[in-house]
Amino acid sequence: MLSKKNIQLNENGELHHLLAIEGLPKRILERILDTAESFVGINEREMKVVPLLRGKSIFNVFFENSTRTRTTFEIAAKRLSADVVSLDVARSSTSKGESILDTIANLSAMHADMFVVRHSASGAPYLIAQNVAPHVHVVNAGDGRHEHPTQGLLDVFTIRKYKKQFNHLTVAIVGDILHSRVARSQIHALTTLGVPELRVIGPQTLLPAEIERLGVRVFTSMEEGLRGVDVVTMLRLQNERMNGALLPSASEYFSRYGLTPQKLALAKPDAIVLHPGPMNRGVEIDSAVADGAQSVILPQVTYGIAIRMAVMAILAGATR
Amino acid sequence: MKIAIRNGRLIDPANHVDQVADVFIAAGKIAAIGSAPSDWHSNKEINAQGLIVAPGLVDLSVHVKRGTLATELAAAAAGGVTSIVCPPDTDPVLDEPGLVDMLRMRANAQHGAHLYPLGALTKALGGEQLAELSKLAQAGCIGFSQADAAIADTQVLWRAMQYAATFGFTLWLRPEDPYLSREGAAHDGEVSSRLGLNGIPSSSETVEISRIIEISRGTNVKCHLSKISTARGVEMIRAAKREGLPITADVSIHHLHLTDIDIGHFNPNFRLSPPLRSLRDRDGLIAGLKDGTLDCVVSDHTPRPREAKQVPFGEAAPGATAVELLLSLVLRLAESAKLDLPDALAMIGARAAKTAGIAAGTLSVGVAADVCVFDAGAYRHITEASLKSAGKNTPFMGYELPGVVRATIAAGHIAYEQAS
Numbered sequence: 001m002l003s004k005k006n007i008q009l010n011e012n013g014e015l016h017h018l019l020a021i022e023g024l025p026k027r028i029l030e031r032i033l034d035t036a037e038s039f040v041g042i043n044e045r046e047m048k049v050v051p052l053l054r055g056k057s058i059f060n061v062f063f064e065n066s067t068r069t070r071t072t073f074e075i076a077a078k079r080l081s082a083d084v085v086s087l088d089v090a091r092s093s094t095s096k097g098e099s100i101l102d103t104i105a106n107l108s109a110m111h112a113d114m115f116v117v118r119h120s121a122s123g124a125p126y127l128i129a130q131n132v133a134p135h136v137h138v139v140n141a142g143d144g145r146h147e148h149p150t151q152g153l154l155d156v157f158t159i160r161k162y163k164k165q166f167n168h169l170t171v172a173i174v175g176d177i178l179h180s181r182v183a184r185s186q187i188h189a190l191t192t193l194g195v196p197e198l199r200v201i202g203p204q205t206l207l208p209a210e211i212e213r214l215g216v217r218v219f220t221s222m223e224e225g226l227r228g229v230d231v232v233t234m235l236r237l238q239n240e241r242m243n244g245a246l247l248p249s250a251s252e253y254f255s256r257y258g259l260t261p262q263k264l265a266l267a268k269p270d271a272i273v274l275h276p277g278p279m280n281r282g283v284e285i286d287s288a289v290a291d292g293a294q295s296v297i298l299p300q301v302t303y304g305i306a307i308r309m310a311v312m313a314i315l316a317g318a319t320r
Numbered sequence: 321m322k323i324a325i326r327n328g329r330l331i332d333p334a335n336h337v338d339q340v341a342d343v344f345i346a347a348g349k350i351a352a353i354g355s356a357p358s359d360w361h362s363n364k365e366i367n368a369q370g371l372i373v374a375p376g377l378v379d380l381s382v383h384v385k386r387g388t389l390a391t392e393l394a395a396a397a398a399g400g401v402t403s404i405v406c407p408p409d410t411d412p413v414l415d416e417p418g419l420v421d422m423l424r425m426r427a428n429a430q431h432g433a434h435l436y437p438l439g440a441l442t443k444a445l446g447g448e449q450l451a452e453l454s455k456l457a458q459a460g461c462i463g464f465s466q467a468d469a470a471i472a473d474t475q476v477l478w479r480a481m482q483y484a485a486t487f488g489f490t491l492w493l494r495p496e497d498p499y500l501s502r503e504g505a506a507h508d509g510e511v512s513s514r515l516g517l518n519g520i521p522s523s524s525e526t527v528e529i530s531r532i533i534e535i536s537r538g539t540n541v542k543c544h545l546s547k548i549s550t551a552r553g554v555e556m557i558r559a560a561k562r563e564g565l566p567i568t569a570d571v572s573i574h575h576l577h578l579t580d581i582d583i584g585h586f587n588p589n590f591r592l593s594p595p596l597r598s599l600r601d602r603d604g605l606i607a608g609l610k611d612g613t614l615d616c617v618v619s620d621h622t623p624r625p626r627e628a629k630q631v632p633f634g635e636a637a638p639g640a641t642a643v644e645l646l647l648s649l650v651l652r653l654a655e656s657a658k659l660d661l662p663d664a665l666a667m668i669g670a671r672a673a674k675t676a677g678i679a680a681g682t683l684s685v686g687v688a689a690d691v692c693v694f695d696a697g698a699y700r701h702i703t704e705a706s707l708k709s710a711g712k713n714t715p716f717m718g719y720e721l722p723g724v725v726r727a728t729i730a731a732g733h734i735a736y737e738q739a740s
Contacts (some may be wrong), residue, residue: 146515
């Protein structure tokens with residue numbers, strides 16, 4: 001029987017794998033954010049490299065394609081002086097019928113210290129974490145519609161940068177909650193960090209069953225949901241959601257749930273707008289908002305490097 | 321072969337027997353209970369002091385494949401099971417009389433559990449063209465089923481019911497709407513939302529129960545509903561039975577113990593079909609079992625090769641190996657749900673046999689000698705090595721469970737005996 005204990009933490013309660021935000025205590029989230037803060041400075045220097053992970057081997061294993069996320073993990077690893085190898089498994093071995101565990105076993109034989117894993121199936125990083133050697137660390141870089149913990153962390157890092165404290169904020173997450181691993185990670189991160197009011201906004205077809213049990217208020221009207229919020233996170237709406245009966249069309253979706261300057265005016269005047277990217281302009285977000293003064297979408301990308309450096313450094317035990 | 325089972329606590333719910341008594345077996349039948357027939361000489365004596373002697377268990381859902389038939393029948397015997405009903409999703413599908421003959425012949429050669437096949441209701445379980453039901457019945461099929469496949473076309477389902485009713489055949493239907501359950505991996509609720517797994521709503525079951533009940537009403541066909549998983553489904557069956565419709569139903573032992581919360585961190589051994597549902601559903605199933613709305617408990621034995629479960633949850637093949645655990649899990653249920661032992665045993669004995677219309681599940685003098693001798697007070701540790709089945713995929717791996725089978729007798733043969 002597989003253990004039901006939190007396999008992300010070691011026996012001393014320290015982070016051993018980063019698989020999900022759910023189940024992580026506040027002290028660990030805050031440590032990651034504080035560590036990332038120290039790396040922001042490094043990223044702004046002329047010489048952007050520190051020797052914290054010299055001699056460590058990090059394998060980026062992407063069973064599902066993602067150039068952006070993979071690249072930010074690569075940059076983060078290189079800035080920590082690790083040896084990093086990226087494998088686009090989606091186009092190689094598994095398409096020849098090799099199982100996930102066989103792929104990981106082969107890479108383990110090359111003395112990996114850390115795997116950064118993306119997979120289209122929810123839970124795949126757990127399977128891997130349960131089957132690697134005890135000294136090997138696993139970072140979830142997005143699994144199915146389950147979680148994308150480093151994205152959730154960089155989102156809350158960005159929010160903290162602009163809003164300083166979490167304990168007075170009202171945050172709204174808008175759009176395709178059902179298929180979004182970003183939404184789940186952000187919900188768990190924000191509730192753990194003490195955000196008093198967290199809202200999700202979307203049509204019923206894009207809201208998961210019993211989502212309110214995760215500690216959120218559900219709104220189907222964007223106008224009502226945005227009223228008075230400090231932070232708006234817009235989620236990407238993938239084109240394939242127009243097939244089937246989830247939504248009639250992109251333009252109808254935009255008319256109801258697209259973030260326009262008019263709708264954003266319902267939020268607090270100093271509200272910030274986040275988007276995990278890549279954006280679909282004119283589907284979930286109007287360009288005037290995406291490029292506007294309240295958008296923090298590009299800073300999110302910058303902070304993403306610092307967050308991933310922090311996670312890798314903490315996992316490898318290179319920080320105190 | 322003459323066998324005497326001495327000094328055991330004989331529990332035969334169908335005959336309202338629960339007392340210490342000797343059992344005498346000769347020529348494959350129960351020869352006497354209590355005192356030996358005249359001129360009795362045993363070939364074998366089993367000392368059942370402190371043990372329970374019960375009718376061999378009847379399991380109405382055991383999936384078998386051609387390659388592993390012998391192994392799985394041995395697993396059944398090790399679990400005290402002497403009668404199994406196998407759905408038609410064998411390999412190949414049981415949609416021709418010759419295939420049924422062959423399967424039964426191969427099973428009989430094992431001298432283990434009796435195998436009662438269900439024939440395919442439609443050719444290749446395709447849900448379109450009726451299989452040759454009368455010929456399949458003559459070959460020994462006790463009913464007709466789609467296994468876990470659906471009949472999406474309501475007109476085909478209606479015709480199948482009319483045709484089956486004409487000849488008094490029973491349909492064994494698994495109520496699951498194929499559209500609502502499409503691509504689903506877990507019960508649609510808080511757990512699937514947290515884990516990001518595709519949900520299978522409760523309505524996938526209740527919509528189909530409703531469809532079956534409404535169409536069957538005009539035909540008066542006998543329907544057995546397999547593997548009920550929702551509390552609402554139990555309510556609907558309760559109402560249909562009250563109305564007098566010829567409907568019976570079973571529930572898998574897993575759904576009486578587990579809920580979707582037990583999936584934990586994506587453990588693929590908890591991927592079942594139907595999916596594990598909510599606590600409320602589990603309570604509704606137990607209540608339905610107690611009041612007779614659900615007629616019996618099945619193992620839904622589905623052994624899978626290791627690699628079928630060494631994948632992410634949503635990609636794992638559903639099902640669990642279970643025929644060897646059925647007795648232990650029912651004993652555990654008796655404890656947790658406060659059932660009398662004879663009532664609990666009837667759910668995997670007399671009640672199951674009556675539901676399937678097969679002669680089994682009692683220890684009356686003159687019936688085929690199917691007997692299970694077990695120690696209800698002993699515990700067993702579930703490990704891969706402890707399971708005879710080719711499948712090691714069980715949610716209960718690592719558990720300590722009550723009930724150790726000491727001997728299983730099928731039609732007067734020793735089918736299993738625990739090494740002493």
